[in-house]
Amino acid sequence: MRIGIVCPYAFDVPGGVQFHVRDLAEALIRQGHHVSVLAPADEEMDLPDYFTVVPGAIPVRYNGSVARLTFGPRVAARVRRWLDEGEFDLIHLHEPITPSLSVLALWATTTPVVVTCHTALVRSRALQIAYPLVRPSLEKIDARIAVSEDARRTVIEHLGGDAVVIPNGVYVDGFASAEPDERWTGTPDAPTIAFLGRLDEPRKGLPVLTAAIPTIIERFPGARFLVAGRGDAGRDAAIEALGDLAGSVEFLGSITDEEKASLLSSADLYVAPQTGARASGSSSSRR
Structure with a gap:
């Protein structure tokens, strides 16, 4: 299967979502799938060959943190090109309404879509602003995953519908043998x-x-x-x-x-x- 994974957060500053995306991609590759990851990053970063990077991320305060996101017409064109060239059977979007690559991919894709939601929020001005922009595209989502019960509640309250809770996996071997x-x-x-x-x-x-x-x-x-x-x-x-x-x-x-x-x-x-x-x-x- 040809799988495209989209990460909204830049790999320039490591974080849990980014490395969940990386680990998921490598697990799927080991199972024999063709995987491509689209993510913001500096073009000179040393990332695996299965990454397609989009430069120009800017820091934005989001959910008590500072996320590095990228958006705009040029970025949207790169997303569309990645989708066209990838000929994917499935698109897996992380944080589908964070205003970055995942939103742009959701707008553009006609491929079956799975989303994973990591964030837990009670109230969010960013989500309130983003929701009208993505609402017409939410019907494209075929399956929703939440990484915790708190994230699931955020999906229900902000996206509508429900989600299956699948906690993030952890590679324990490296820790056990350290x-x-x-x-x-x-x-x-x-x-x-x-x-x-x-x-x-x-x-x-x-x-x-x-x-x-x-x-x-x-x-x-x-x-x-x-x-x-x-x-x-x-x-x-x-x-x-x-x-x-x-x-x-x-x-x-x-x-x-x-x-x-x-x-x-x-x-x-x-x-x-x-x-x-x-x-x-x-x-x-x-x-």
């Missing part, structure tokens, strides 16, 4: 506590961890905190809030897939104090 790194391995007197997430997005929970660190250190004076993720503003705010305790936190910056697995294998405790606005439970393969 070797601990002595840099991140704790001891009974100095346990290590790991955090993964974008540091400048409060919903990821770094401020929650920062507020808890004084209490943790009071009980475990040798505790060491390993914080991985991008976001200079979030890092600086955490350092300022911690004051003299900032020396107990090591900011690792962005880490690779292999380093992420090793970090989780090494730490004594992983904390994920997300505060909401997450539907999928998916985690970025590279923070």
Whole structure:
């Protein structure tokens, strides 16, 4: 089967949806399908051959985050060309009403369509604006997937109809076989506590961890905190809030897939104090 997958979010800044798309594509390829992924990205990015990239994504505040999206007449023309050249049997759109490539593909395609919705929202001005634009095309959708019950409720409330809940898959082998790194391995007197997430997005929970660190250190004076993720503003705010305790936190910056697995294998405790606005439970393969 020839399958076209559309990701609305740019691969320049990694995120859970992007890597769900990548992993799904590779799983389908291993099953013998021909797969092409259309996604925003810099043309010089090192992506697999099955990607078709659309440059020119711009940052847009969306659902408590900053998403890099692309839209406009030129982009629409590239989407139509990708659809024509692909001769797909099935189109799989992710986040079908996020104003980016998925909306443009939904407008243009005459091929059977499956959509996966990752986002959980109670109210969304962006969705209210986008809905009239995509409403005429919603009848093209043949099957809806939601990655969580919260995402399913968003589908019902904002898209109409229902969705089958299929949680994101996780490749566990790489984590199960990961070797601990002595840099991140704790001891009974100095346990290590790991955090993964974008540091400048409060919903990821770094401020929650920062507020808890004084209490943790009071009980475990040798505790060491390993914080991985991008976001200079979030890092600086955490350092300022911690004051003299900032020396107990090591900011690792962005880490690779292999380093992420090793970090989780090494730490004594992983904390994920997300505060909401997450539907999928998916985690970025590279923070």
